[in-house]
Amino acid sequence: MFYLTLPCQVVVSGEMIEYYDISGCYIMRPWTMSIWEIMQAFFDAEIKKMKIKNCYFPLFVSPGVLQKEKDHVEGFAPEVAWVTKSGESDLEVPIAIRPTSETVMYPYYSKWIRGHRDLPLKLNQWCNVVRWEFSNPTPFIRSREFLWQEGHTAFATKMEADQEVLEILELYRRIYEEFLAIPVVKGKKSELEKFAGGLYTTSVEAFIPHTGRGIQGATSHCLGQNFAKMFEINFENEKGEKAMVWQNSWAYSTRTIGVMVMVHGDDKGLVMPPKVAASQIVVIPVPYKDADTKGIFDACAATVETLTESGFRAEADFRDNYSPGWKYSHWEMKGVPLRIEIGPKDLANNQVRAVRRDNSAKIDIPTANLVEQVKYMLDNIQQNLLEAAKQKRDACIQVVKTWDEFIEALSQKKLILAPWCDEEEVEKDVKTRTKGEMGAAKTLCSPFDQPELPEDTLCFASGRPAKKWTYWGRSY
Ligand code: 86X
Numbered sequence: 001m002f003y004l005t006l007p008c009q010v011v012v013s014g015e016m017i018e019y020y021d022i023s024g025c026y027i028m029r030p031w032t033m034s035i036w037e038i039m040q041a042f043f044d045a046e047i048k049k050m051k052i053k054n055c056y057f058p059l060f061v062s063p064g065v066l067q068k069e070k071d072h073v074e075g076f077a078p079e080v081a082w083v084t085k086s087g088e089s090d091l092e093v094p095i096a097i098r099p100t101s102e103t104v105m106y107p108y109y110s111k112w113i114r115g116h117r118d119l120p121l122k123l124n125q126w127c128n129v130v131r132w133e134f135s136n137p138t139p140f141i142r143s144r145e146f147l148w149q150e151g152h153t154a155f156a157t158k159m160e161a162d163q164e165v166l167e168i169l170e171l172y173r174r175i176y177e178e179f180l181a182i183p184v185v186k187g188k189k190s191e192l193e194k195f196a197g198g199l200y201t202t203s204v205e206a207f208i209p210h211t212g213r214g215i216q217g218a219t220s221h222c223l224g225q226n227f228a229k230m231f232e233i234n235f236e237n238e239k240g241e242k243a244m245v246w247q248n249s250w251a252y253s254t255r256t257i258g259v260m261v262m263v264h265g266d267d268k269g270l271v272m273p274p275k276v277a278a279s280q281i282v283v284i285p286v287p288y289k290d291a292d293t294k295g296i297f298d299a300c301a302a303t304v305e306t307l308t309e310s311g312f313r314a315e316a317d318f319r320d321n322y323s324p325g326w327k328y329s330h331w332e333m334k335g336v337p338l339r340i341e342i343g344p345k346d347l348a349n350n351q352v353r354a355v356r357r358d359n360s361a362k363i364d365i366p367t368a369n370l371v372e373q374v375k376y377m378l379d380n381i382q383q384n385l386l387e388a389a390k391q392k393r394d395a396c397i398q399v400v401k402t403w404d405e406f407i408e409a410l411s412q413k414k415l416i417l418a419p420w421c422d423e424e425e426v427e428k429d430v431k432t433r434t435k436g437e438m439g440a441a442k443t444l445c446s447p448f449d450q451p452e453l454p455e456d457t458l459c460f461a462s463g464r465p466a467k468k469w470t471y472w473g474r475s476y
Contacts, residue, residue, distance in 0.1 A: 006138050006262055014270040014334045016261070017139045024137035024144035028254070031334060034278035035257055036147065039175050040126065043149065043252075046171050050164070052122040052151060057104045059127075061096040065103045069230055072197040073103075079131045081144075097130045102197070102249070105152050106231040113154060113245060115236045120160060121245075122153040140258025141215075141476055148253035154233060154245040158224075161246040165202055165220045168250045172204045172218040175252065180260045181273040181385035182206050183393050184217050185471060187445030192427050198249070199224030205444045205471065208262045209392045212413020214444040214475040215259055218252035263389050270335030271357055273385050274378040281307055281314040281374065282336045283352075286324045286343035299342050303352060303370065310371045312378070332357060337381050338374065358384055406460050406472070410434065410441055415473050417451075419466030421459035430461050430472070444471040 011017040018027040028036070044054070066073060066080070073080075081097045084090060098104055105123070113121055130145050137143060151168065155161045169186055176182045184204035194201035204217040227233065228244040237243045264271035274280045283300045287293040300316045307314035317327050324341070331339055341353045350367045354374070358381050365373045398414035400406045409416045420426070420443070427443055434441040446468045457466040 006141055006258055008139060010265055010269050010333070011139050011261060016257075016270070022144075024133060024142075026139045026143055028147075031278055032254075032257060035260070035272075035276045036254060038276045039179055039256065040149075042179065043171060043175060044126075047124055047151065047168075050122070050167060052124050052153070054125060055123045056125050056127065057098075057101055057108075059098055061098055061104055063093060063096060065107060066096050069103055069197065069227075075196075076131075079133060081130045081132045098127075099129055099131045100251075101125070101127075101129075101150055101152070102227060106227055106233060109152070109154055109245075110231050110233045113233055113235050116156050116238055119235060119245065120153060120155045122151075122164075124149055124151040138258070140255055140261065143254075146254045148251050151248070151250045153248045154228075155247070156235065156237065156243070156245065158222075158246045161222050161248050164248055165222045165250070168220040168248075169202050169204065169218075172220065172250075172252055175256065176204055176206065176217055176259075177386060179273065179275045180256060180263075181275075181382060181389060182217075182259060182263050183386065183390040185445060185447050186449070187447040187471070189219075189445055190422070190427055190443040190470070191424050193443055195219065195221050195223075195249075197226055198222060199226070203445055206259050206263065207393045207396060207415045207473070208259075208476075209396050209413075211262075212396070212415075212474065214415060214471065214473045215255075216444075216475070217256065217259060218250070220250040221248060223247040223249060264335070264385055268329070269333030271385070272335040272337055274337040274382045277313065277335070277337055279313050279315045279336055280378055281312060281338045281340055282327075282331045283314065283316040283340045283342065284324055284327050284331070285316070285318065286341050286346075288344055291344040292347065295347050296342055296344065299347055299352075303340060303342065303367075306370055307374060310375075312374060328355075338377060356381060358388075400460055401458075402460055406441075407434075410473070413474075415444075415471060416441075417447075417469055417471055418460040419453060419457045420446075420468060420470040421462050421464040422446075422467040422470075423459075423462065423464070426459065426462045426464075439474050441472050441474055444473055444475060446470045 015029055016032040020027055080099055082094045084094045126149050128145055128147050132144055133142055173184055173186055176184045184206050186204055189201040189203055198221040201219055201221045203219045206215050206217045225244045227247055233245045234242055283303050285296045285300045287296050304314045304316045337357050339355045346352055351364050354363050354365055396415045398409040398416055400409050400416055400418045431440040431442055450469050459466045
């Protein structure tokens with residue numbers, strides 16, 4: 001099963017993850033959590049600009065409420081975890097742990113929304129959720145507990161809901177491209193792949209070149225009025241008539257961090273984009289036997305201070321029980337974007353040596369230009385990571401017109417762009433026809449940015465008239 005694995009050794013030796021004694025549960029160490037916090041600070045500020053407010057609903061769900069949406073819960077039921085005991089005694093009624101919070105929140109939306117002046121209601125929560133998955137657990141990508149934000153909004157009109165779906169999707173694109181340096185495609189999910197409880201689903205889709213798999217990066221759903229019907233979320237409109245709200249929900253999770261590890265990691269370990277790295281620069285003293293050790297250590301401390309004062313995240317590794325060589329490979333495994341070495345020669349020349357993690361380039365920087373040069377290099381690393389990831393991804397995109405080309409591209413682990421008739425049964429048929437030990441092919445999304453589709457183009461799978469270009473592939 002190597003083709004599926006996120007390099008587990010890499011996240012452990014990079015000090016992101018520690019394994020735990022419950023399968024599918026992982027300890028997220030500071031090197032992980034600071035990435036999460038940086039993305040959270042960005043997203044939280046952006047949604048506040050959109051007048052979305054934070055709240056916190058309970059972790060526990062009563063069985064009655066969970067059953068309320070039984071149509072869409074039914075398929076997920078095996079994944080729901082239950083608390084059945086307190087101490088030695090059985091609970092009178094078992095209590096579910098939230099796998100998502102629709103059933104927890106919407107009864108209160110029904111209570112809080114009365115008239116059009118109560119709308120829009122725009123809430124978000126940062127929390128953990130539990131889904132007791134049975135297929136092979138993977139840190140970040142498929143864990144039984146994960147962190148996410150879930151936004152749940154209600155509007156008087158579909159137009160407002162439609163607009164918000166895309167605004168949120170744009171924030172997700174920015175998290176991936178501007179912070180994690182991962183190129184994504186924005187698009188719409190097929191009827192088969194959308195959230196069944198909703199009207200339509202949009203997503204950002206990433207691609208992992210070396211496994212040849214697509215991965216859904218985040219989703220922004222328009223729920224339409226389905227949940228409003230189920231939970232009786234009604235309001236009196238301006239004309240005094242009873243109306244149903246239009247709802248959205250949207251989420252991104254700690255899975256984003258797994259995508260980052262897989263897209264940028266290399267044979268030396270993790271590669272952190274500077275924008276999310278807990279430490280952007282590590283400063284390592286390189287003392288020789290007769291050298292001025294104190295002078296070198298002082299220069300390291302001064303370097304960290306200068307960089308910190310200028311707003312960079314920098315630290316020195318002064319540990320005396322490890323050699324400089326050991327520290328180099330340690331910080332390479334952790335993926336710190338920039339390493340600064342200071343030895344006797346550097347001290348004598350009033351310079352430091354900088355080594356980039358992304359391309360191993362070594363540059364001597366005069367101490368006087370330190371801040372300016374480091375800023376330039378970090379910006380350049382951030383840009384280069386995105387550019388390199390884009391080139392690798394684009395090299396995997398294969399446009400196909402026929403079934404034979406499709407099968408050939410699939411066997412070459414390509415990200416396939418094909419003209420499609422948009423029929424559900426055709427997608428199901430593609431799934432059955434591609435079933436195998438590698439997993440079936442499915443649609444990833446229909447990109448909003450559609451190439452031109454000549455009028456007489458046929459669907460690659462059914463031979464009927466094609467309606468749109470769609471990305472296909474195996475996925476996580
Ligand atoms: C689907 C839908 C939706 C709010 C989002 O994608 C954005 C944030 N939720 C989540 N989904 C479930 O509804 C679900 C339900 C149960 Cl009961 C479950 F055990 C697992 C689930 N997984 C996904």
